[in-house]
Amino acid sequence: MRTLRADESGLAEAVSLLRAGDLVAIPTETVYGLAGDGRSADAVARIFAAKQRPTFDPLILHLPASWKTDFESRSVVDLQGLHPTDANLARALAAKFWPGPLTLVLPRHPSVPDLVTSGLDSVAVRVPAHPTAQELLERFGGPLAAPSANRFGRISPTHAAHVIQELSGRAAAVIDGGPCAIGLESTVIRPTGRAGEWQLLRPGALPREAIEALLGAPLIEPPPSGRSSPGLAQPSPGLIETHYAPSKPLELLVGAGAHDWACALADHEGAALLFFSDASRDRALAGAEITRPCRVLSPTGSDVEAARNLFSALRELDASPAPSLLAELPLGTQGLIPAIRDRLERAGCRYPTSTGGTP
Numbered sequence: 001m002r003t004l005r006a007d008e009s010g011l012a013e014a015v016s017l018l019r020a021g022d023l024v025a026i027p028t029e030t031v032y033g034l035a036g037d038g039r040s041a042d043a044v045a046r047i048f049a050a051k052q053r054p055t056f057d058p059l060i061l062h063l064p065a066s067w068k069t070d071f072e073s074r075s076v077v078d079l080q081g082l083h084p085t086d087a088n089l090a091r092a093l094a095a096k097f098w099p100g101p102l103t104l105v106l107p108r109h110p111s112v113p114d115l116v117t118s119g120l121d122s123v124a125v126r127v128p129a130h131p132t133a134q135e136l137l138e139r140f141g142g143p144l145a146a147p148s149a150n151r152f153g154r155i156s157p158t159h160a161a162h163v164i165q166e167l168s169g170r171a172a173a174v175i176d177g178g179p180c181a182i183g184l185e186s187t188v189i190r191p192t193g194r195a196g197e198w199q200l201l202r203p204g205a206l207p208r209e210a211i212e213a214l215l216g217a218p219l220i221e222p223p224p225s226g227r228s229s230p231g232l233a234q235p236s237p238g239l240i241e242t243h244y245a246p247s248k249p250l251e252l253l254v255g256a257g258a259h260d261w262a263c264a265l266a267d268h269e270g271a272a273l274l275f276f277s278d279a280s281r282d283r284a285l286a287g288a289e290i291t292r293p294c295r296v297l298s299p300t301g302s303d304v305e306a307a308r309n310l311f312s313a314l315r316e317l318d319a320s321p322a323p324s325l326l327a328e329l330p331l332g333t334q335g336l337i338p339a340i341r342d343r344l345e346r347a348g349c350r351y352p353t354s355t356g357g358t359p
């Protein structure tokens with residue numbers, strides 16, 4: 001896999017590879033994506049093969065920013081299939097949150113390859129905010145399918161080096177755009193079919209509060225993990241129970257005090273530790289000397305900083321000599337905390353604490 005610079009010649013090379021049906025990993029503000037021509041069934045098939053991703057998991061199409069105001073006339077979505085209230089809400093959501101980490105699942109245009117949508121009658125679309133992704137999309141002039149550039153089920157890449165670890169030999173190139181600014185996947189929503197009612201399919205980098213403020217109504221909760229639900233024909237990657245996973249066992253402690261942590265440390269000799277903040281680490285360790293690998297997601301407890309560091313911290317601890325990982329599952333419902341909790345819960349399982357593992 002070649003590493004391309006995010007400059008004139010790197011972008012020109014990436015566009016010619018994409019036009020030839022090859023795959024190029026690209027930086028976005030969420031995570032690195034493995035991009036292929038979203039109008040080519042062959043290129044999309046290569047994405048599934050490179051990621052070893054089951055074909056029942058639909059992909060997100062990334063659109064050029066210049067399509068933001070007329071995305072409905074680009075043969076990708078078909079807003080005629082929606083109630084007029086929802087068509088207007090889709091336009092308003094795009095106008096307010098694109099470019100950015102919001103994915104809209106909308107009725108598909110018939111020309112979208114079946115493989116992109118896993119045969120569903122809907123397609124997921126977003127306009128990414130990363131300047132390199134935008135420049136590339138503008139030059140490519142069409143939609144790019146771009147799921148996270150990792151092998152299926154594993155930790156999402158937030159640096160070009162992670163992509164090389166994951167997909168070396170499986171894609172033509174990666175464009176090095178530096179670390180991802182947000183570090184968590186987009187928030188995915190769809191209209192339910194009842195006018196004005198939208199559902200959260202995956203919590204993500206755009207906090208649900210911001211979406212609910214625009215909709216003027218609460219989002220319906222996501223369908224249960226790993227199972228089909230009416231209208232959502234198959235589970236999709238963000239909904240599969242085990243995902244974003246390190247290769248070593250990961251146990252999660254939620255609402256745990258110093259006593260629970262002492263038990264967990266004794267149970268898991270040498271386990272690497274992951275804490276949300278300096279304050280929660282100090283509370284958990286209660287002054288105990290620690291010689292094992294240990295990472296704090298955000299010293300000050302910022303959800304934004306924690307999100308940015310989550311996947312690289314998991315990856316670093318997974319690569320350490322520690323035999324397993326113990327992580328704090330942060331409490332809270334605001335901002336990016338629900339998305340951080342969602343990713344950790346899919347990456348590991350609960351350690352039984354004295355509170356029974358519930359907050």
Ligand code: AMP
Nearest residue numbers: 058059120122123124147148236237238
């Ligand atoms: P990823 O490409 O790994 O970021 O994941 C794509 C996400 O988009 C999945 O988790 C799904 O939740 C969602 N998605 C994509 N297409 C559809 C669709 N047609 N219907 C429902 N969800 C979709």
Ligand code: MG
Nearest residue numbers: 147148156237
């Ligand atoms: Mg993914």
